[in-house]
Amino acid sequence: MTAAGERDTLFMRAARGEQTSRAPIWFMRQAGRHLAEYRVLKEQYGFERMVHTPELAAEVTLQPVRRYKLDAAILFSDIMTPLASMGVEVRFNPGPVLAEPLRSERQVEGLIVPDAGEIAPFVMRTLGMVRKALANEAVSVIGFAGAPLTLATYLVEGSGSKNFEGFRAFLGAAPRVAHQLLAKLTEVTILYLGAQIEAGAEAVQLFDTWAGLHDEPTYRAFGLPYNTRVLKALEHFGVPRIFLAVGASQLQRAIAGLPCEVISVDWRMPLAEARSCFPGRSLQGNLDPAALFAPPEVLAVRAREVLLAGLGGGHIFNLGHGLFRDTAPDQVMRLVEAVRGFDREKENQGV
Ligand code: CP3
Numbered sequence: 539m540t541a542a543g544e545r546d547t548l549f550m551r552a553a554r555g556e557q558t559s560r561a562p563i564w565f566m567r568q569a570g571r572h573l574a575e576y577r578v579l580k581e582q583y584g585f586e587r588m589v590h591t592p593e594l595a596a597e598v599t600l601q602p603v604r605r606y607k608l609d610a611a612i613l614f615s616d617i618m619t620p621l622a623s624m625g626v627e628v629r630f631n632p633g634p635v636l637a638e639p640l641r642s643e644r645q646v647e648g649l650i651v652p653d654a655g656e657i658a659p660f661v662m663r664t665l666g667m668v669r670k671a672l673a674n675e676a677v678s679v680i681g682f683a684g685a686p687l688t689l690a691t692y693l694v695e696g697s698g699s700k701n702f703e704g705f706r707a708f709l710g711a712a713p714r715v716a717h718q719l720l721a722k723l724t725e726v727t728i729l730y731l732g733a734q735i736e737a738g739a740e741a742v743q744l745f746d747t748w749a750g751l752h753d754e755p756t757y758r759a760f761g762l763p764y765n766t767r768v769l770k771a772l773e774h775f776g777v778p779r780i781f782l783a784v785g786a787s788q789l790q791r792a793i794a795g796l797p798c799e800v801i802s803v804d805w806r807m808p809l810a811e812a813r814s815c816f817p818g819r820s821l822q823g824n825l826d827p828a829a830l831f832a833p834p835e836v837l838a839v840r841a842r843e844v845l846l847a848g849l850g851g852g853h854i855f856n857l858g859h860g861l862f863r864d865t866a867p868d869q870v871m872r873l874v875e876a877v878r879g880f881d882r883e884k885e886n887q888g889v
Pocket of ligand 1: 567568569571614632682860
């Protein structure tokens with residue numbers, strides 16, 4: 539523990555910008571369908587029941603950590619989880635599907651902004667259980683939430699979509715209602731992430747998965763101010779804040795101003811370029827998750843390229859987005875071994 543009560547792990551040091559001797563490693567979507575041990579539980583209980591049952595959610599959170607000896611555990615849940623407390627009904631098939639998409643002012647006005655204690659209390663119990671299970675291990679626990687704009691994307695569109703044209707049209711047609719919606723989602727996200735930190739999350743990641751749908755002016759109007767509000771409101775907790783936008787190279791200048799310690803970089807943007815775009819931040823990423831389908835020797839080369847590009851600042855190894863469900867666990871294990879075997883101090887002297 540440090541003076542502030544923070545556990546001193548490799549993940550924490552890298553998140554704080556330290557040039558660690560090796561890069562800590564975890565994966566987005568590390569818990570889930572690529573693991574046989576997950577599929578067994580899913581078969582028995584179903585996704586939603588697992589998320590709502592702390593014993594099961596904690597078990598699924600820990601599965602990949604045990605199997606791969608990762609440096610961080612990410613809470614097993616979903617970005618849509620807190621929305622039930624706002625009065626929104628969401629099902630999964632396999633992605634989120636809403637009984638009733640939100641489009642009208644009346645619907646947005648009807649959304650509840652609950653007290654912190656009413657937002658997914660089972661998540662807080664899960665985090666407590668995960669922290670307890672990892673109390674004697676140097677594995678950090680990451681909480682997360684969806685960015686307001688990404689949550690609004692699903693709420694308005696009603697489900698996943700290739701182009702989300704319904705949502706994009708809505709922003710243009712009803713900007714006032716959109717801002718009302720985003721403001722409510724922002725309030726709830728602040729309360730939700732704060733509760734996660736109080737329940738034991740040692741870092742938090744804000745997923746702006748659908749940021750890349752927008753041009754810069756639209757993102758500056760509807761995305762950035764709300765992300766800034768969320769991240770700023772968490773500052774006093776002193777935990778590392780990780781921000782991810784997917785497919786959003788056109789938004790880098792906007793994103794560079796966000797108050798966070800770590801930028802998670804998607805696979806399309808070279809890490810070396812991200813270093814200059816985001817000075818003073820730690821970088822997380824950014825191997826293309828499809829690289830795990832390449833032959834082992836190709837995977838090793840690709841991993842090494844990412845590790846070399848990550849030298850020169852804090853680097854948390856991860857993928858550029860989530861693991862695909864058909865990924866072979868053997869390949870994931872090979873990747874973990876390659877990352878653990880990469881000595882950043884030695885390589886730094888060599889370049
Ligand atoms: O990363 C992890 O291991 C933690 C668990 C996690 C899930 N969802 C579990 C899940 C996290 C961090 C999320 C966040 C999430 N959910 C995001 C942001 C991350 C990203 O991918 O950018 C988004 C956009 C969602 C919405 C969502 N939920 C989608 C699109 C889907 C379908 C996913 C798919 O691969 O088909 C879900 C369902 C979901 N969330 C599953 C899991 C393990 C699949 C459920 C199943 O087993 O059927």
